[in-house]
Amino acid sequence: MLDREIAGIRCREVLDALESYLAGELDRTLRERIEAHLVECDRCARFGGIYAETCRDLRTLLAKPEPAPHALLERLKRRTTEGAI
Template sequence: MTCREFLDFLMDYLEGELPRGESETFETHMRDCPPCVTYLDTYRETVRLGKELLCPADDSIPEEVPAGLVEAILAARSAGDQSPEK
């Protein structure tokens, strides 16, 4: 397995979607290729940072919607007959 193939199948490996034989080939490559292990670690870290830093915790979401938006939504509902469809 080359580094190019390792990177191509990285996500499938991390999600457990590689067939057993290919998984073993993948792991053999990891034992022989520290740069690919580093790539795998930093790929995983990229995903983790995205989830951690961009999914706001409840306490970082503003408590109120901006002034005017609530009124605009309710006015649009009234104007457009947004009653539930029966």
């Protein structure tokens, strides 16, 4: 794996810090260094883009409410119907 040093930070360090970076947990200095690295390093930028997308998809997925269990839905439906009669 190619490990280049750009903007004072190596690819490996960028990839290691990417999770914290996306979570907004890094201090300003490190964040700016990573951003400077991503501008110059297309490989990290590409990986970071895919990673960010995956994280976003995952978060969207996790944010969705779980479908109600079938039995509960049936019971609710029955109660609603009985109530209507």
